[in-house]
Amino acid sequence: MSAEADRSPRRVARVVLLDPDDRILLLHGFEPADPSATWWFTPGGGVEGEERREQAALRELAEETGITDVALGPVLWQRFCSFPFDGRRWEQDEWYYLARTRTARTPTQMSGLTELERRSVAGARWWTSAELAITHETVYPNRLAGLLRTLLDEGPPLTPVVLAPEIA
Numbered sequence: 001m002s003a004e005a006d007r008s009p010r011r012v013a014r015v016v017l018l019d020p021d022d023r024i025l026l027l028h029g030f031e032p033a034d035p036s037a038t039w040w041f042t043p044g045g046g047v048e049g050e051e052r053r054e055q056a057a058l059r060e061l062a063e064e065t066g067i068t069d070v071a072l073g074p075v076l077w078q079r080f081c082s083f084p085f086d087g088r089r090w091e092q093d094e095w096y097y098l099a100r101t102r103t104a105r106t107p108t109q110m111s112g113l114t115e116l117e118r119r120s121v122a123g124a125r126w127w128t129s130a131e132l133a134i135t136h137e138t139v140y141p142n143r144l145a146g147l148l149r150t151l152l153d154e155g156p157p158l159t160p161v162v163l164a165p166e167i168a
Helices: 053-065 129-134 144-154
Strands: 010-018 024-031 034-041 044-046 070-085 088-101 121-127
Touching: 010 053, 010 070, 024 053, 034 121, 044 053, 053 070, 053 088, 070 144, 121 129, 129 144
Parallel strands: 010 088
Antiparallel strands: 010 024, 010 044, 024 034, 024 121, 070 088
């Protein structure tokens, strides 16, 4: 068995960041080797060392958006995903945390991006639930529009919802 096959999925903490008007912040990503292949995704990334997922969520949010004044809430969703990106296959165990900003459309500052993120993130945008529901652009996790609508209508789940695996 190869070392690649022995590896556990990368532990990831993501943030469903909502402003006071219930807009969600998404980052606009693309494949470094093919900038025409684009998608939108929530801020977040890998847990480092002995870091707890909550710490990783806040660190990644600060690095990717410059936003630090947030109230981190519960884990909303969990999912396993596997996808090709930048010449390799990524396997991730992702936890999505709810967070709120205090101001509408909080400005972003992406000065903390890693080298790979600088090569693959084009910007950020605040989306309404209605905009997500009608977009034809690729958004991750799949079904984010419906998940967000349920969150806004019903509030956070009592226990995290396990989403169907996404394998690309």
